[in-house]
Amino acid sequence: MAPSETWRLRPGQTLQYRQWDGECILYNDLSGDTHLLGDGAIAMLLALRRAPATRTALAAVLQAEFDIDPAALDLETDTLLRDLQHLNLVEPLAC
Amino acid sequence: MLTVASLSRRQLETRLAGPGLALQTGPIVSRIRSPIRHVADAIALLYGDYPVQGEDGFADFHVGLHRPGGLRRWYKPQVEFDLDGQVPFEPLPEAHAFPMLEWGLNWCISTRAHAYLMIHAAVVERGGRAAILPAPPGSGKSTLCAALVNRGWRLLSDELALFRPRDGVLVPVPRPVSLKNRSIDVIRGYAADAVLSTPVSNTTKGTVAHLKAPTDSVARAHETARPAWIVFPKYEAGAATALTPIPRARAFFRVADNAFNYSHMGARGFATLAAAIEGCASYDFRYSDLDEAMALFAALERAP
Numbered sequence: 001m002a003p004s005e006t007w008r009l010r011p012g013q014t015l016q017y018r019q020w021d022g023e024c025i026l027y028n029d030l031s032g033d034t035h036l037l038g039d040g041a042i043a044m045l046l047a048l049r050r051a052p053a054t055r056t057a058l059a060a061v062l063q064a065e066f067d068i069d070p071a072a073l074d075l076e077t078d079t080l081l082r083d084l085q086h087l088n089l090v091e092p093l094a095c
Numbered sequence: 096m097l098t099v100a101s102l103s104r105r106q107l108e109t110r111l112a113g114p115g116l117a118l119q120t121g122p123i124v125s126r127i128r129s130p131i132r133h134v135a136d137a138i139a140l141l142y143g144d145y146p147v148q149g150e151d152g153f154a155d156f157h158v159g160l161h162r163p164g165g166l167r168r169w170y171k172p173q174v175e176f177d178l179d180g181q182v183p184f185e186p187l188p189e190a191h192a193f194p195m196l197e198w199g200l201n202w203c204i205s206t207r208a209h210a211y212l213m214i215h216a217a218v219v220e221r222g223g224r225a226a227i228l229p230a231p232p233g234s235g236k237s238t239l240c241a242a243l244v245n246r247g248w249r250l251l252s253d254e255l256a257l258f259r260p261r262d263g264v265l266v267p268v269p270r271p272v273s274l275k276n277r278s279i280d281v282i283r284g285y286a287a288d289a290v291l292s293t294p295v296s297n298t299t300k301g302t303v304a305h306l307k308a309p310t311d312s313v314a315r316a317h318e319t320a321r322p323a324w325i326v327f328p329k330y331e332a333g334a335a336t337a338l339t340p341i342p343r344a345r346a347f348f349r350v351a352d353n354a355f356n357y358s359h360m361g362a363r364g365f366a367t368l369a370a371a372i373e374g375c376a377s378y379d380f381r382y383s384d385l386d387e388a389m390a391l392f393a394a395l396e397r398a399p
Contacts, residue, residue, distance in 0.1 A: 025347050
């Protein structure tokens with residue numbers, strides 16, 4: 001993924017969630033499914049709820065909140081974004 | 096208040112065979128019609144304390160248990176269940192009429208009462224706090240529930256936990272507790288004064304008998320309860336009594352797996368269940384000894 005690529009929450013997602021003991025459950029308004037997510041995923045979603053953000057900015061959110069090896073940060077960010085996109089929770093903004 | 100017990104046997108049979116018996120169980124009124132003697136016998140035995148509504152009043156469900164026509168009426172007679180004239184199930188032997196009524200009423204509620212988040216679970220209450228026991232068949236849920244209600248816990252339901260979305264409380268729908276196979280004798284031995292229907296053998300669930308709900312539970316069917324514990328019971332012969340905490344997120348999905356209408360309710364179901372999980376301590380509970388199980392539930396209830 002390009003560092004400058006901008007992501008946003010899928011329109012219609014209201015992010016109803018609960019966070020307990022390092023695990024998060026989230027209701028997907030578009031699919032009606034309920035997901036079990038980790039802390040990193042919810043941190044990314046909450047950042048995107050504030051405003052669309054680039055991949056670089058989202059990696060910075062993860063870096064700031066979690067003790068992630070810098071060498072693994074890009075891969076971690078890309079994996080999370082792909083997973084959340086697959087669940088129809090986020091999408092890249094068209095340029 | 097008119098109750099089933101205040102009707103003479105003749106009046107009961109006349110209502111069942113004619114306009115229907117409008118039986119109130121918690122918030123639900125079911126108008127039952129049936130000319131079958133087993134049905135009148137079991138209702139007289141197990142539903143004596145329940146309010147009966149007027150012959151022309153509103154009923155949520157209009158159900159019937161009738162003998163289908165044809166030669167089977169005379170040779171190995173059968174019974175069929177109908178809801179508003181529709182027959183959703185295959186007929187069963189006539190001797191299975193009362194279990195079929197109970198299963199049919201559960202089916203009516205679990206497929207239609209979408210004002211509530213409905214979980215397949217027993218619910219018992221003490222001191223205003225309720226324990227929810229979700230479990231698949233064979234887990235010992237009903238045996239545990241029957242033992243608890245014979246040791247002072249109030250029965251809200253043996254089959255259906257009804258969460259009211261606007262405030263998250265549990266709405267009682269107390270009906271007889273369905274006991275199967277070995278648990279019938281277990282409860283007979285455990286509660287000598289328990290009132291049980293005549294066991295019906297060779298049903299799809301084996302031998303089935305129903306335990307009368309305590310009079311106090313029926314009288315307090317309008318009193319909601321606050322969910323406090325979610326306990327997944329598992330009977331295992333010879334197992335030591337063990338209560339193991341479950342992380343909340345995991346408990347959420349396990350309860351949702353036992354829900355009748357979680358997906359149907361969408362975001363409202365999520366919010367209702369999440370609030371319940373937040374307000375409860377959740378456990379796996381393995382047991383083989385009912386006395387030990389009762390002691391453990393008493394300790395739960397004493398804890399702040």
